[in-house]
Amino acid sequence: MRKNLPVILITNDDGITSPGIRALVEAVKDLGQVIVVAPDSPQSGMGHAITIGTPLRLDRVEVFPGVESWQCSGTPADCVKLAHDKILHAKPDICLSGINHGANHSINVIYSGTMSAAMEAAIEGVPSIGFSSLDYKFDADFTVAKTVVHELASRMLAKEMPEHILLNVNIPVCTPEDFKGMKICRQAYAKWEEDFDRRTDPRGKDYYWMVGKFVNMDKGTETDVEALNQGYASVVPIKIDFTDMKMRDWLREEWSDMS
Amino acid sequence: MRKNLPVILITNDDGITSPGIRALVEAVKDLGQVIVVAPDSPQSGMGHAITIGTPLRLDRVEVFPGVESWQCSGTPADCVKLAHDKILHAKPDICLSGINHGANHSINVIYSGTMSAAMEAAIEGVPSIGFSSLDYKFDADFTVAKTVVHELASRMLAKEMPEHILLNVNIPVCTPEDFKGMKICRQAYAKWEEDFDRRTDPRGKDYYWMVGKFVNMDKGTETDVEALNQGYASVVPIKIDFTDMKMRDWLREEWSDMS
Numbered sequence: 001m002r003k004n005l006p007v008i009l010i011t012n013d014d015g016i017t018s019p020g021i022r023a024l025v026e027a028v029k030d031l032g033q034v035i036v037v038a039p040d041s042p043q044s045g046m047g048h049a050i051t052i053g054t055p056l057r058l059d060r061v062e063v064f065p066g067v068e069s070w071q072c073s074g075t076p077a078d079c080v081k082l083a084h085d086k087i088l089h090a091k092p093d094i095c096l097s098g099i100n101h102g103a104n105h106s107i108n109v110i111y112s113g114t115m116s117a118a119m120e121a122a123i124e125g126v127p128s129i130g131f132s133s134l135d136y137k138f139d140a141d142f143t144v145a146k147t148v149v150h151e152l153a154s155r156m157l158a159k160e161m162p163e164h165i166l167l168n169v170n171i172p173v174c175t176p177e178d179f180k181g182m183k184i185c186r187q188a189y190a191k192w193e194e195d196f197d198r199r200t201d202p203r204g205k206d207y208y209w210m211v212g213k214f215v216n217m218d219k220g221t222e223t224d225v226e227a228l229n230q231g232y233a234s235v236v237p238i239k240i241d242f243t244d245m246k247m248r249d250w251l252r253e254e255w256s257d258m259s
Numbered sequence: 260m261r262k263n264l265p266v267i268l269i270t271n272d273d274g275i276t277s278p279g280i281r282a283l284v285e286a287v288k289d290l291g292q293v294i295v296v297a298p299d300s301p302q303s304g305m306g307h308a309i310t311i312g313t314p315l316r317l318d319r320v321e322v323f324p325g326v327e328s329w330q331c332s333g334t335p336a337d338c339v340k341l342a343h344d345k346i347l348h349a350k351p352d353i354c355l356s357g358i359n360h361g362a363n364h365s366i367n368v369i370y371s372g373t374m375s376a377a378m379e380a381a382i383e384g385v386p387s388i389g390f391s392s393l394d395y396k397f398d399a400d401f402t403v404a405k406t407v408v409h410e411l412a413s414r415m416l417a418k419e420m421p422e423h424i425l426l427n428v429n430i431p432v433c434t435p436e437d438f439k440g441m442k443i444c445r446q447a448y449a450k451w452e453e454d455f456d457r458r459t460d461p462r463g464k465d466y467y468w469m470v471g472k473f474v475n476m477d478k479g480t481e482t483d484v485e486a487l488n489q490g491y492a493s494v495v496p497i498k499i500d501f502t503d504m505k506m507r508d509w510l511r512e513e514w515s516d517m518s
Contacts, residue, residue: 047307055466186502207314237506247496
């Protein structure tokens with residue numbers, strides 16, 4: 001590790017060969033010493049999965065010119081854990097995850113491998129950001145996304161940040177000219193209305209593909225979904241304490257025998 | 260579905276053949292119409308993973324006498340989604356997940372397949388509870404756990420509960436005589452300090468097993484870890500909005516140009 005340069009750990013959930021992680025590396029390589037530890041295959045929808053029942057592989061690879069890179073057989077959360085323990089042997093200054101090909105706003109933070117990697121770093125006390133572009137295509141244009149990444153990473157590195165700061169950042173599909181800037185938001189209350197597409201295999205047995213329709217039930221104006229609709233990149237700070245304190249107080253009244 | 264009886268959806272992450280889910284079924288079968296939809300194999304550490312890249316299998320099985328049961332090739336979250344869409348065709352009255360063989364208190368709520376199933380149901384607006392026993396053994400004694408399950412499920416069914424109520428319940432290892440009762444708590448601030456056990460395979464290539472030491476950094480007296488240490492079952496209400504509102508307000512001050 002070179003001295004004095006901030007260490008930037010980069011990972012993702014689309015796998016180390018995806019265009020999104022390449023855009024992320026390019027966006028911040030002037031800001032510090034970049035180390036990539038990313039899954040060797042796509043891990044979308046892995047949520048905060050970790051690998052405990054099978055062993056993990058970790059291999060040095062050449063993917064980004066001049067950038068130390070490793071691929072791992074595990075999940076995004078595994079990558080962050082392994083990077084910390086077996087590669088960096090110390091906390092990086094920041095951890096950046098993405099850029100995901102597809103949105104991770106609102107409720108999707110729960111299902112997102114991109115965010116789980118950032119969350120894992122935040123648990124370790126590393127300021128971290130997950131980036132997702134609403135453009136899910138392989139040949140997505142990351143021009144706007146890269147300016148957002150550079151701006152936020154610079155701000156995080158320039159100033160002492162709270163230990164557990166963790167941002168969920170989504171970037172709209174737009175040209176640099178149409179981009180409105182960034183907005184600090186809250187998670188929209190939304191869900192997926194799932195439907196399963198039932199098919200029959202060549203042996204006559206049923207199988208199902210998950211398909212779903214995104215439903216935003218939140219009429220608020222301060223949500224990430226609303227900011228994105230207006231052409232802003234949404235910036236949502238995420239908690240790693242999931243306790244519902246209001247519900248706790250309500251339950252203490254309701255079930256006063258057990259509080 | 261029989262009329263007038265509440266519908267209780269049961270799932271878990273240890274798989275449909277684990278003793279814990281059997282104990283859960285036994286604990287509540289007098290309270291309503293029980294339907295089991297659970298993974299066909301262990302899914303521990305799956306977090307909130309969902310299956311989008313491969314199709315799912317769903318098969319009717321005979322595991323619990325007199326109880327409609329299905330096994331699914333997917334994750335706990337997949338089971339809840341499939342149950343809703345392909346089996347129940349309506350919301351169950353409550354969803355219970357577990358009883359997990361092993362603790363899911365404090366930060367473990369993030370990694371837990373048991374909790375992800377309950378969380379998925381809560382997103383759908385179904386009051387739900389994840390149950391975990393600190394006794395991780397196959398032949399764990401679920402006597403105390405079953406009384407906790409019965410009591411909480413009865414309370415949830417007896418009264419109109421808030422739509423998104425979601426409880427993370429952990430049960431200590433103790434005899435019915437030593438059991439202190441239930442306590443409503445908050446999530447302890449804790450983490451896993453990971454170490455990876457490096458080994459070499461017969462072909463000379465390295466591989467890693469995740470091993471970790473649980474570290475509770477929370478000195479508070481109102482946490483789930485503390486309640487469990489004292490011999491109580493911990494009851495933590497969980498939010499599905501992960502926005503850190505305090506951090507949002509802090510960022511709006513700090514980065515006032517983007518708020």
